[in-house]
Amino acid sequence: TQLLEQSPQFLSIQEGENLTVYCNSSSVFSSLQWYRQEPGEGPVLLVTVVTGGEVKKLKRLTFQFGDARKDSSLHITAAQPGDTGLYLCAGATHQGAQKLVFGQGTRLTINP
Amino acid sequence: NAGVMQNPRHLVRRRGQEARLRCSPMKGHSHVYWYRQLPEEGLKFMVYLQKENIIDESGMPKERFSAEFPKEGPSILRIQQVVRGDSAAYFCASSPNSRTEAFFGQGTRLTVV
Numbered sequence: 190t191q192l193l194e195q196s197p198q199f200l201s202i203q204e205g206e207n208l209t210v211y212c213n214s215s216s217v218f219s220s221l222q223w224y225r226q227e228p229g230e231g232p233v234l235l236v237t238v239v240t241g242g243e244v245k246k247l248k249r250l251t252f253q254f255g256d257a258r259k260d261s262s263l264h265i266t267a268a269q270p271g272d273t274g275l276y277l278c279a280g281a282t283h284q285g286a287q288k289l290v291f292g293q294g295t296r297l298t299i300n301p
Numbered sequence: 302n303a304g305v306m307q308n309p310r311h312l313v314r315r316r317g318q319e320a321r322l323r324c325s326p327m328k329g330h331s332h333v334y335w336y337r338q339l340p341e342e343g344l345k346f347m348v349y350l351q352k353e354n355i356i357d358e359s360g361m362p363k364e365r366f367s368a369e370f371p372k373e374g375p376s377i378l379r380i381q382q383v384v385r386g387d388s389a390a391y392f393c394a395s396s397p398n399s400r401t402e403a404f405f406g407q408g409t410r411l412t413v414v
Binding site: 193195222224229230231232233234237277279287288289290291293294296 | 305342343344345349394396405406407408
């Protein structure tokens with residue numbers, strides 16, 4: 190069974206601070222996706238990383254895929270209250286398929 | 302992801318009743334995935350369907366749960382004789398093919414009382 194471990198599960202920081210969320214596995218994934226989920230809503234895709242070592246930036250968010258394609262990180266610079274939410278990483282288990290294995294999520298709270 | 306329509310948004314069922322969850326994929330999408338999310342947990346894969354075919358149902362409980370995606374109409378996730386442990390948010394996602402990221406619907410929150 191492939192598992193994705195996300196850490197930390199909960200994170201509460203002050204506005205303006207930086208933070209990193211980690212997603213680790215002993216399994217290799219063909220791609221890894223990061224989602225953000227608001228209460229009562231479905232996950233919304235933020236980014237997909239495919240190549241080992243790949244780095245993608247989305248404004249203040251930086252996503253990295255590990256060289257061995259087993260782990261990933263999400264770094265947020267100068268966090269804002271609008272970044273508050275549940276962040277989920279998900280690995281694709283087959284080449285080209287979207288049968289995803291999700292981490293348990295990181296609930297992020299940015300305090301003004 | 303507003304294009305993937307799930308209904309109802311909220312569903313309350315008594316123990317032993319049947320629950321039917323509907324998912325209309327985005328226009329042009331013929332691949333549908335169902336996931337279940339328990340409170341404070343990540344999503345768990347249940348089943349992957351293409352039009353009229355079940356491709357992978359490895360995440361589906363072997364009893365009481367079934368899914369279909371007919372040639373016409375929405376995909377249906379059916380839970381017979383619901384129990385309290387079935388209470389969860391059920392999400393549907395769709396994609397145009399197996400290689401493209403799927404978009405998620407807003408989910409159906411099932412409460413079994």
